[in-house]
Amino acid sequence: xxxxxxxxxxxxxxxxxxxxxxxxxxxxxxxxxxxxxxxxxxxxxxxxxxxxxxxxxxxxxxxxxxxxxxxxxxxxxxxxxxxxxxxxxxxxxxxxxxxxxxxxxxxxxxxxxxxxxxxxxxxxxxxxxxxxxxxxxxxxxxxxxxxxxxxxxxxxxxxxxxxxxxxxxxxxxxxxxxxxxxxxxxxxxxxxxxxxxxxxxxxxxxxxxxxxxxxxxxxxxxxxxxxxxxxxxxxxxxxxxxxxxxxxxxxxxxxxxxxxxxxxxxxxxxxxxxxxxxxxxxxxxxxxxxxxxxxxxxxxxxxxxxxxxxxxxxxxxxxxxxxxxxxxxxxxxxxxxxxxxxxxxxxxxxxxxxxxxxxxxxxxxxxxxxx
Amino acid sequence: xxxxxxxxxxxxxxxxxxxxxxxxxxxxxxxxxxxxxxxxxxxxxxxxxxxxxxxxxxxxxxxxxxxxxxxxxxxxxxxxxxxxxxxxxxxxxxxxxxxxxxxxxxxxxxxxxxxxxxxxxxxxxxxxxxxxxxxxxxxxxxxxxxxxxxxxxxxxxxxxxxxxxxxxxxxxxxxxxxxxxxxxxxxxxxxxxxxxxxxxxxxxxxxxxxxxxxxxxxxxxxxxxxxxxxxxxxxxxxxxxxxxxxxxxxxxxxxxxxxxxxxxxxxxxxxxxxxxxxxxxxxxxxxxxxxxxxxxxxxxxxxxxxxxxxxxxxxxxxxxxxxxx
Numbered sequence: 001x002x003x004x005x006x007x008x009x010x011x012x013x014x015x016x017x018x019x020x021x022x023x024x025x026x027x028x029x030x031x032x033x034x035x036x037x038x039x040x041x042x043x044x045x046x047x048x049x050x051x052x053x054x055x056x057x058x059x060x061x062x063x064x065x066x067x068x069x070x071x072x073x074x075x076x077x078x079x080x081x082x083x084x085x086x087x088x089x090x091x092x093x094x095x096x097x098x099x100x101x102x103x104x105x106x107x108x109x110x111x112x113x114x115x116x117x118x119x120x121x122x123x124x125x126x127x128x129x130x131x132x133x134x135x136x137x138x139x140x141x142x143x144x145x146x147x148x149x150x151x152x153x154x155x156x157x158x159x160x161x162x163x164x165x166x167x168x169x170x171x172x173x174x175x176x177x178x179x180x181x182x183x184x185x186x187x188x189x190x191x192x193x194x195x196x197x198x199x200x201x202x203x204x205x206x207x208x209x210x211x212x213x214x215x216x217x218x219x220x221x222x223x224x225x226x227x228x229x230x231x232x233x234x235x236x237x238x239x240x241x242x243x244x245x246x247x248x249x250x251x252x253x254x255x256x257x258x259x260x261x262x263x264x265x266x267x268x269x270x271x272x273x274x275x276x277x278x279x280x281x282x283x284x285x286x287x288x289x290x291x292x293x294x295x296x297x298x299x300x301x302x303x304x305x306x307x308x309x310x311x312x313x314x315x316x317x318x319x320x321x322x323x324x325x326x327x328x329x330x331x332x333x334x335x336x337x338x339x340x341x342x343x344x345x346x347x348x349x350x351x352x353x354x355x356x357x358x359x360x361x362x363x364x365x366x367x368x369x370x371x
Numbered sequence: 372x373x374x375x376x377x378x379x380x381x382x383x384x385x386x387x388x389x390x391x392x393x394x395x396x397x398x399x400x401x402x403x404x405x406x407x408x409x410x411x412x413x414x415x416x417x418x419x420x421x422x423x424x425x426x427x428x429x430x431x432x433x434x435x436x437x438x439x440x441x442x443x444x445x446x447x448x449x450x451x452x453x454x455x456x457x458x459x460x461x462x463x464x465x466x467x468x469x470x471x472x473x474x475x476x477x478x479x480x481x482x483x484x485x486x487x488x489x490x491x492x493x494x495x496x497x498x499x500x501x502x503x504x505x506x507x508x509x510x511x512x513x514x515x516x517x518x519x520x521x522x523x524x525x526x527x528x529x530x531x532x533x534x535x536x537x538x539x540x541x542x543x544x545x546x547x548x549x550x551x552x553x554x555x556x557x558x559x560x561x562x563x564x565x566x567x568x569x570x571x572x573x574x575x576x577x578x579x580x581x582x583x584x585x586x587x588x589x590x591x592x593x594x595x596x597x598x599x600x601x602x603x604x605x606x607x608x609x610x611x612x613x614x615x616x617x618x619x620x621x622x623x624x625x626x627x628x629x630x631x632x633x634x635x636x637x638x639x640x641x642x643x644x645x646x647x648x649x650x651x652x653x654x655x656x657x658x659x660x661x662x663x664x665x666x667x668x669x670x671x672x673x674x675x676x677x678x679x680x681x682x683x684x685x686x687x688x689x690x691x692x693x694x695x696x
């Protein structure tokens with residue numbers, strides 16, 4: 001031995017401890033609607049702040065109406081969104097029109113605010129293919145049903161933007177359960193390896209159907225999983241619209257500047273059941289926990305914040321509520337007017353040209369359906 | 372014209388389309404600098420650069436998702452799955468996502484993706500490299516499944532697959548990669564998907580087959596000819612969609628048929644061909660339609676594969692049963 005360097009003792013836990021200490025929740029607006037992080041305040045005009053509030057109120061009403069329409073049998077598959085407005089809407093609010101959204105099944109509100117007509121959201125819920133015929137110029141996919149599949153696709157959309165020189169990002173959403181999927185890791189890793197402009201949002205609403213987030217992983221935060229892919233990760237108060245907006249805006253800027261993807265974990269809560277298909281949250285959540293999270297409500301804190309600034313009032317709120325109810329009524333009418341879905345419609349959209357076997361079957365079903 | 376092996380014909384097709392269409396991308400595990408583990412992409416990275424021909428991280432589901440995202444942004448992806456036995460890692464992207472995108476979106480999005488992958492037995496690989504899994508693909512609505520048996524067919528079919536606006540699974544039999552050379556035009560040409568090819572004409576019996584079994588069947592036909600039997604060999608080339616017209620025309624002519632596949636017998640492509648013949652040509656048949664297929668076990672450890680894999684002797688044996696029925 002040429003030199004007498006002293007080796008550090010083996011400490012396999014050191015790196016993990018360092019990582020765990022790094023991940024603190026990013027917040028701008030506390031539960032009382034007070035700004036606790038002035039330096040991080042996003043640059044939003046009064047009109048933009050009001051618009052964000054308008055969207056949250058509107059979407060809360062949409063959720064309430066969707067649940068009751070489902071109970072009346074007038075909507076089909078529906079995954080309630082109340083509680084997650086800041087995570088969903090403030091993240092979409094930070095996007096530009098050319099950005100591409102790859103949603104999970106609860107992420108219908110982001111699609112609507114990105115341009116999907118409301119009646120099509122209702123058609124999706126009813127199981128009609130026209131709900132998924134996204135209009136030209138609206139850059140979204142229809143809601144993904146397989147948990148996490150959208151994560152690997154987002155890496156591809158982002159790489160496509162990079163190769164095309166498009167100044168846009170791919171943003172994708174999953175939940176705390178989704179962060180356990182292989183596709184979650186492959187998606188963030190691919191995007192990182194290609195330095196692709198992607199934003200990966202995990203809305204950690206604490207329960208994957210009934211399984212609590214504590215059972216998903218030994219990782220203390222989902223945000224720290226970004227470290228494995230070598231990309232930035234941040235944990236955000238997902239009930240704070242300003243923090244969510246600031247985090248997504250920052251990730252978008254870095255992505256557009258060629259700095260690659262970001263993983264954003266938003267801490268949030270769904271007040272309702274997993275879906276309207278028979279899930280009963282009282283089987284796995286306590287009323288105390290529900291109450292604790294309802295105190296963090298994004299609408300309540302943002303309302304307080306805006307009222308103090310003289311930007312919001314009961315009158316304004318009622319206008320939004322009336323508008324939402326009116327729009328929903330109209331959209332349901334429009335959805336009711338959609339033509340009855342036929343098996344022959346579905347056959348004709350399988351391929352660019354129908355192959356032999358489908359052609360034969362088409363004739364059989366055409367005869368059946370014309371009876 | 373040049374003499375080419377099947378793998379050279381495949382590289383030639385890839386080069387042709389990389390030149391023709393700036394939106395084509397070739398990617399996968401080790402396909403870049405290394406030119407692929409079988410050299411299917413030899414020289415393409417150098418010629419077309421990192422932007423068009425590139426290595427991916429080692430994750431098949433990621434490769435599938437990447438293909439879907441690239442297709443959504445206007446590209447024509449040509450991913451490689453290094454061995455088709457690895458397809459289980461990417462089944463959701465293939466069978467749950469890309470095959471359904473046109474349908475799911477009501478025609479708004481389409482997936483012009485060609486998934487290339489080597490498969491097939493007889494070259495002593497470790498487990499999960501040689502399996503014939505084309506039946507899984509053929510049972511997936513929204514996919515086209517192509518299995519070439521010659522260098523000439525490989526080039527023409529691959530060009531059609533790449534230009535197709537729907538997803539195509541393009542399966543390249545390992546044993547055929549360098550089995551023989553054939554005249555392959557240097558200029559571009561296409562062979563339509565969904566069209567079978569009569570590889571040998573005959574009047575007494577039809578053998579319907581695809582992939583490496585085309586060559587076992589041709590060899591069997593040679594032997595049977597010595598005994599005075601005129602055997603027709605139909606190479607399906609595309610197993611989904613099937614070229615029903617060619618199959619039925621041949622069976623109506625010969626009145627007897629067998630179907631030969633390398634895959635296990637259960638719920639396979641051959642069973643489907645038999646059912647189609649029964650549906651459409653039962654009154655033309657002089658004998659039941661029999662199958663030659665591998666037994667219903669997992670693909671064997673390599674020391675047993677020479678017995679496990681169907682060969683020309685098995686074809687002759689089954690053909691004689693039908694000829695003498």
